Amino acid sequence: MSNTLSRDFVEKGAWKEGLFEGKVAFVTGGAGTICRVQTEALVLLGCKAAIVGRNKTKTEQAAREIAALGPSADCVLPISNVDVRDMGQMEDAVRQTVEKFGRIDFVIAGAAGNFVAPFHSLSANAFKSVVSIDLLGSFNTAKACFPELVKTKGAILFVSATFHYYGVPYQSHVGAAKAGIDALSNSLAVELGVLGIRCNCLAPGAIAGTEGISRLSQEDPEKAYGKRVPLQRLGTTTDIANSTVFLFSPAASYVTGTVQVVDGGMWHIGTHFSHDLYPKGLLPENYNNSASVNANL
16 A cells, blocks of 8 residues: 555545645655655645655655655755754744745644653653654744744644543653643644634544554554454545645634544544553563663654
8 A cells, every 4th residue: 555645636536626726834744654645635736845854865855756746846845954842943944945935824743753662661861852852843843833824824733643542551652742732732723813823633543554553563554453443444644635635725714723533433442552562561570571662862
């Protein structure tokens, strides 16, 4: 299954060609699977985009490949060597985007860090790193783009998750971070709504072909997890793309302060993370044998 989109998304999909013509998106984490496909969807519908990342090679390659879906090679601007935790770097990325495209209409705050780690092996620095990348990075992204969004009455989409809806083992760090992102989005929806700026979250579930799902099991992900989902399949990147387009489209002009969960109903039955390590990996006699994460991210 391909992780990327093609012209079929427009030609055979639900969205009108040219829907986002004249619009500009600013995307952190745009070279990753989820945020990349979000960017592809916007570009296929006429949007220009700046994708922001830390890895120069990966970001520039993703930009070239995404631009091939659009009308010209320069419709996607790669901005690399940027740490979302650094406000100055984020402001500079916004400046480069405005210099290139003249405006920012849509913001996707999607830069994230995650790994599987039981609490007893999770270092304070690792916890801090995930919260800083996910939550502080989301704040910095929204803050840096705010002056431009005021001008365009634009929209922010935070990439969240469902880990904090119930107790998910080995994900205390990302659960805390994503809960903060939801709260941040809710507050901004109220504060910035009076300025015409909308803020929403998108919470993907188990999406086939992503790095996240590949970490859950060494088995075939569809076989291991597909039947645990009420809709009886893993999600696809097209599912993510469609929800993203909706939340930025005029069809959602009265939608703000919401979390759009795209998981086939999975979180309702609490099976998001049936990891082989649980619960035996948490028992005292197995501490030394369970997953251990103490790295400084």
